[in-house]
Amino acid sequence: xxxxxxxxxxxxxxxxxxxxxxxxxxxxxxxxxxxxxxxxxxxxxxxxxxxxxxxxxxxxxxxxxxxxxxxxxxxxxxxxxxxxxxxxxxxxxxxxxxxxxxxxxxxxxxxxxxxxxxxxxx
Numbered sequence: 001x002x003x004x005x006x007x008x009x010x011x012x013x014x015x016x017x018x019x020x021x022x023x024x025x026x027x028x029x030x031x032x033x034x035x036x037x038x039x040x041x042x043x044x045x046x047x048x049x050x051x052x053x054x055x056x057x058x059x060x061x062x063x064x065x066x067x068x069x070x071x072x073x074x075x076x077x078x079x080x081x082x083x084x085x086x087x088x089x090x091x092x093x094x095x096x097x098x099x100x101x102x103x104x105x106x107x108x109x110x111x112x113x114x115x116x117x118x119x120x121x122x
Contacts (some may be wrong), residue, residue, distance in 0.1 A: 003052065004119070007044035011037055011110070011121050018106060027099040030084045034106040038082055041110055042068050045117050069108075075112055078105040 001009075018033035042064045043054055051067065054058040059117040065083075069076050085102045 003047040004044050007040045007047060008119055008121065011040035011044060014040060015106070015110065015121065018103065022099055022103050025096065027096055028108050031082070031102055032097040034085075034102045035082055037106055038079070038109050039064060039069075041113055041121055044119060044121075045071075045113050048117060048119075072109075072112060072116070075109050082109075083107040 014037040018030060018037055019096055021029050021033060023026075043052070046053060046064075046067055053063045053067070056063070065079065068079055082102055082105050085098055113119070114121045
């Protein structure tokens, strides 16, 4: 399995887990899973360009954010929504409205990157 295939498989599984937890009202984990999903989408897409952020764990988070904001500036607001909700949902995870915004942002990221890269994340 190539790096791209591995990250696509991980993104798909994590997306389904995010949607499942949202459906069950487990909002505290929705932010975590949505971010993990988008991280895998970024890794898969960047791997097409020969980039592998996960190989450098100390800088991976920062480099993923820089890459997606440079490569897909239109997704900047969605990425900020995802990472901004991480703490809010983790510590105050009773807000289904905030969790819904996170799920919607995740789906927009997957849709746009999927269109651009021709990778099917769903």
